[in-house]
Amino acid sequence: xxxxxxxxxxxxxxxxxxxxxxxxxxxxxxxxxxxxxxxxxxxxxxxxxxxxxxxxxxxxxxxxxxxxxxxxxxxxxxxxxxxxxxxxxxxxxxxxxxxxxxxxxxxxxxxxxxxxxxxxxxxxxxxxxxxxxxxxxxxxxxxxxxxxxxxxxxxxxxxxxxxxxxxxxxxxxxxxxxxxxxxxxxxxxxxxxxxxxxxxxxxxxxxxxxxxxxxxxxxxxxxxxxxxxxxxxxxxxxxxxxxxxxxxxxxxxxxxxxxxxxxxxxxxxxxxxxxxxxxxxxxxxxxxxxxxxxxxxxxxxxxxxxxxxxxxxxxxxxxxxxxxxxxxxxxxxxxxxxxxxxxxxxxxxxxxxxxxxxxxxxxxxxxxxxxxxxxxxxxxxxxxxxxxxxxxxxxxxxxxxxxxxxxxxxxxxxxxxxxxxxxxxxxxxxxxxxxxxxxxxxxxxxxxxxxxxxxxxxxxxxxxxxxxxxxxxxxxxxxxxxxxxxxxxxxxxxxxxxxxxxxxxxxxxxxxxxxxxxxxxxxxxxxxxxxxxxxxxxxxx
Amino acid sequence: xxxxxxxxxxxxxxxxxxxxxxxxxxxxxxxxxxxxxxxxxxxxxxxxxxxxxxxxxxxxxxxxxxxxxxxxxxxxxxxxxxxxxxxxxxxxxxxxxxxxxxxxxxxxxxxxxxxxxxxxxxxxxxxxxxxxxxxxxxxxxxxxxxxxxxxxxxxxxxxxxxxxxxxxxxxxxxxxxxxxxxxxxxxxxxxxxxxxxxxxxxxxxxxxxxxxxxxxxxxxxxxxxxxxxxxxxxxxxxxxxxxxxxxxxxxxxxxxxxxxxxxxxxxxxxxxxxxxxxxxxxxxxxxxxxxxxxxxxxxxxxxxxxxxxxxxxxxxxxxxxxxxxxxxxxxxxxxxxxxxxxxxxxxxxxxxxxxxxx
Numbered sequence: 001x002x003x004x005x006x007x008x009x010x011x012x013x014x015x016x017x018x019x020x021x022x023x024x025x026x027x028x029x030x031x032x033x034x035x036x037x038x039x040x041x042x043x044x045x046x047x048x049x050x051x052x053x054x055x056x057x058x059x060x061x062x063x064x065x066x067x068x069x070x071x072x073x074x075x076x077x078x079x080x081x082x083x084x085x086x087x088x089x090x091x092x093x094x095x096x097x098x099x100x101x102x103x104x105x106x107x108x109x110x111x112x113x114x115x116x117x118x119x120x121x122x123x124x125x126x127x128x129x130x131x132x133x134x135x136x137x138x139x140x141x142x143x144x145x146x147x148x149x150x151x152x153x154x155x156x157x158x159x160x161x162x163x164x165x166x167x168x169x170x171x172x173x174x175x176x177x178x179x180x181x182x183x184x185x186x187x188x189x190x191x192x193x194x195x196x197x198x199x200x201x202x203x204x205x206x207x208x209x210x211x212x213x214x215x216x217x218x219x220x221x222x223x224x225x226x227x228x229x230x231x232x233x234x235x236x237x238x239x240x241x242x243x244x245x246x247x248x249x250x251x252x253x254x255x256x257x258x259x260x261x262x263x264x265x266x267x268x269x270x271x272x273x274x275x276x277x278x279x280x281x282x283x284x285x286x287x288x289x290x291x292x293x294x295x296x297x298x299x300x301x302x303x304x305x306x307x308x309x310x311x312x313x314x315x316x317x318x319x320x321x322x323x324x325x326x327x328x329x330x331x332x333x334x335x336x337x338x339x340x341x342x343x344x345x346x347x348x349x350x351x352x353x354x355x356x357x358x359x360x361x362x363x364x365x366x367x368x369x370x371x372x373x374x375x376x377x378x379x380x381x382x383x384x385x386x387x388x389x390x391x392x393x394x395x396x397x398x399x400x401x402x403x404x405x406x407x408x409x410x411x412x413x414x415x416x417x418x419x420x421x422x423x424x425x426x427x428x429x430x431x432x433x434x435x436x437x438x439x440x441x442x443x444x445x446x447x448x449x450x451x452x453x454x455x456x457x458x459x460x461x462x463x464x465x466x467x468x469x470x471x472x473x474x475x476x477x478x479x480x481x482x483x484x485x486x487x488x489x490x491x492x493x494x495x496x497x498x499x500x501x502x503x504x505x506x507x508x509x510x511x512x513x514x515x516x517x518x519x520x521x522x523x524x525x526x527x528x529x530x531x532x533x534x535x536x537x538x539x540x541x
Numbered sequence: 542x543x544x545x546x547x548x549x550x551x552x553x554x555x556x557x558x559x560x561x562x563x564x565x566x567x568x569x570x571x572x573x574x575x576x577x578x579x580x581x582x583x584x585x586x587x588x589x590x591x592x593x594x595x596x597x598x599x600x601x602x603x604x605x606x607x608x609x610x611x612x613x614x615x616x617x618x619x620x621x622x623x624x625x626x627x628x629x630x631x632x633x634x635x636x637x638x639x640x641x642x643x644x645x646x647x648x649x650x651x652x653x654x655x656x657x658x659x660x661x662x663x664x665x666x667x668x669x670x671x672x673x674x675x676x677x678x679x680x681x682x683x684x685x686x687x688x689x690x691x692x693x694x695x696x697x698x699x700x701x702x703x704x705x706x707x708x709x710x711x712x713x714x715x716x717x718x719x720x721x722x723x724x725x726x727x728x729x730x731x732x733x734x735x736x737x738x739x740x741x742x743x744x745x746x747x748x749x750x751x752x753x754x755x756x757x758x759x760x761x762x763x764x765x766x767x768x769x770x771x772x773x774x775x776x777x778x779x780x781x782x783x784x785x786x787x788x789x790x791x792x793x794x795x796x797x798x799x800x801x802x803x804x805x806x807x808x809x810x811x812x813x814x815x816x817x818x819x820x821x822x823x824x825x826x827x828x829x830x831x832x833x834x835x836x837x838x839x840x841x842x843x844x845x846x847x848x849x850x851x852x853x854x855x856x857x858x859x860x861x862x863x864x865x866x867x868x869x870x871x872x873x874x875x876x877x878x879x880x881x882x883x884x885x886x887x888x889x890x891x892x893x894x895x896x897x898x899x
Contacts, residue, residue, distance in 0.1 A: 279698055279701075281832075331880055331884065334884055335883065335884070339697065339698050340612045340697075340698070340701070341883045341887070342883075343612070343698070343701065344832075344835065344836060344839055344879055344882075344883050345879055345880045345883040345884065347832050347836075347879055348836075348875070348876040348877065348878065348879020348880040348883070349876060349879075349880060350876070351872045351873075351875055351876035351879070352872070352873055352876035352877065352880075354872060355869070355872035355873050355876070356873075358869075358872075359869060468829070472705060472706065472709050472828060475702050475705070476702075476706060479699060479702055479703075510713050510714075510716065510717055511717070513713055514710045514713050514714050517706045517707075517709060517710040517713075518710055520703070520706060521686075521689075521703050521706050521707060521710075522689070524690075524693075524695055524699060524703050525689045525690060525692075525693040525695065526693065528693055528694060528695045528696075528699060
């Protein structure tokens with residue numbers, strides 16, 4: 001912190017007054033500047049009402065500097081100097097504020113806070129500011145900017161913005177923007193004093209899902225005029241029905257995305273446990289290895305975050321797959337036919353892998369960055385917007401499933417896997433190298449777990465305990481779906497995900513999970529072999 | 542008793558050692574000065590008491606896994622439920638000595654702004670009621686769970702996985718504050734038991750002796766089951782379930798009886814464990830804990846009963862030692878032990894010793 005010494009202060013005043021002199025001189029050249037200057041002075045008023053008027057006047061001047069002024073004001077960066085009442089934009093620096101002159105964009109150096117007075121804003125002014133900025137952006141040539149500007153105006157319209165919208169509507173050609181503007185104008189009409197206008201607005205808005213429409217209709221349903229009240233009530237009923245519907249769609253979408261996570265985590269297990277009958281308790285740790293692979297690859301290519309995720313998918317498959325093959329060759333191979341011992345040995349491996357990761361990467365969580373194409377959301381209507389990361393995870397899950405399904409059903413490896421799992425000795429008699437098929441199958445299941453890890457790294461923290469959190473869920477999904485059945489795993493994952501999300505609103509996240517677990521325990525009693533049990537000879541073992 | 546131990550040399554040695562320990566260790570603690578090389582500190586006595594509780598738990602696992610072929614990955618749940626029943630009794634003994642000084646409510650309930658004690662806490666201020674619950678709650682859960690599972694013939698891996706789901710569901714439930722069991726922190730800060738301070742040496746030695754007696758009785762009762770007709774049928778079920786069923790035995794009833802008894806033993810072990818370590822929290826429900834105790838049995842050698850006890854002592858002693866000396870290596874060691882034992886010592890340490898003898 002440095003404070004101004006008197007000598008410096010005098011210098012500053014001199015400098016500021018000079019610059020003011022200079023700027024007003026230069027500004028005199030531009031025409032139509034009087035209302036702009038006046039409005040700028042009005043902005044320094046103490047009354048918020050006056051400031052509001054000033055903003056409207058500024059907006060009306062259509063001067064190209066207005067937008068940056070209003071934006072600065074919104075961010076509380078607009079000041080005026082105490083000595084000369086010069087309006088400036090100030091950005092906080094270590095030793096005061098770096099100032100820019102409003103009128104000529106000149107850099108005025110750094111000035112202490114004590115020489116400045118901030119032009120304060122309250123919430124109402126902020127609303128006016130946003131609407132005014134939006135009105136200004138309406139004249140932008142970029143369609144996207146215009147659309148955003150219109151969307152910004154919901155709930156913040158005033159007479160000035162409505163007039164601006166009406167004028168703009170006449171020249172606007174984009175249909176989407178037109179319909180947004182019309183909706184806005186009709187929402188405004190709801191407040192009109194004319195009964196016919198109000199009624200037609202209600203009729204127009206009876207399918208509109210904006211919260212502002214709903215709020216206004218809630219007020220109108222108690223209107224003294226019976227016709228308006230009745231119309232609002234029926235419109236409201238229609239809107240509420242639609243909102244309820246979209247709410248359910250939204251929950252289903254959340255459920256599908258949770259289900260995709262479950263399917264991704266479980267699908268590798270469906271191969272190792274379902275097809276081979278190996279209970280791999282280290283499955284969660286193979287997922288964790290995939291997530292850490294993503295982290296390492298991002299560290300290797302920090303400038304290509306978007307690309308790193310694409311590279312991470314095959315990398316994670318190779319890392320987890322090779323670790324899986326190693327586990328199979330060294331341990332599991334000796335334990336075939338002894339499922340409970342396999343369970344214990346693989347659990348030991350899971351502990352070793354966890355501790356290894358803890359020793360190499362530290363026990364703390366590592367953060368994996370999300371590329372830009374995964375953030376943001378797809379807005380379908382005002383009541384329903386789907387976030388891209390959830391959308392992509394559903395698609396990714398379906399892609400992985402399809403790929404795996406094709407490998408098992410259409411390739412010669414898949415055929416061997418099926419043959420060995422159905423009748424080992426017969427398959428060997430036909431010339432299939434059973435132990436090699438075992439290793440490859442286990443590697444495939446483990447590699448898929450690694451791919452699941454890449455997806456999970458985008459959703460949760462990447463830490464040594466990542467795998468443990470998913471291992472029980474994965475087993476539940478496979479057992480519920482029916483062991484040895486890929487379709488069963490897919491359907492059971494989605495079912496459990498959706499059921500979980502639909503129970504969450506009234507039961508809470510933890511209780512919903514407990515109920516799902518209890519449900520599975522009871523379900524296993526009724527159908528010990530899951531939703532889609534294996535039929536035929538393989539079912540006997 | 543002699544009849545039970547006939548032909549069970551390992552059991553004879555184990556019970557002899559246990560008797561000697563139960564007499565000698567309190568004597569060494571009380572009668573020798575602290576400077577003496579023979580002195581056993583109270584800390585060690587409590588540690589050994591904890592191992593005894595674990596040994597009883599391992600015994601209960603061996604009974605169902607070794608003799609019935611049920612690999613329960615949820616026995617930690619029965620242990621924890623017994624522990625919670627004991628913990629609730631101890632909690633109500635604190636009275637107004639808690640942080641908030643409320644004579645009726647335990648601290649965590651005051652913290653949650655509860656006005657009165659929930660209905661399921663009623664009666665736990667009575668020691669004997671609590672002891673009945675120690676037996677009843679795990680027993681009842683095992684009975685209901687077993688009745689459902691065994692009647693619908695859920696076996697093998699499926700059974701293992703739903704026992705794991707059971708303990709996982711309980712873990713999640715006990716983490717919730719609304720459940721009324723202290724949430725995340727569990728029950729702790731105990732002051733005294735039956736009027737005796739838990740901090741005093743005498744109480745700790747008494748708890749040690751109580752654990753030793755419980756373990757001895759637990760061993761003998763398991764032995765009694767194993768040598769009885771019921772035990773023979775159990776072994777037959779383990780080896781060929783369908784055949785036993787076709788001969789005409791009610792497989793589900795045999796399983797249910799032994800499973801429930803085993804859960805009761807686990808509950809008693811939990812009740813002995815809690816006053817000695819001074820805390821019970823939902824962590825005891827974690828699936829990891831339950832799998833760990835299966836490993837005690839596997840390492841000691843299953844289907845021998847005393848092997849389970851041996852395994853519990855060896856693993857827990859190494860855990861205490863290693864987490865003290867090099868905490869990083871503990872999980873490596875435990876993991877390697879899992880793999881090594883399942884690959885090379887299918888009958889555990891006891892199996893190794895027997896092979897050497899032969």
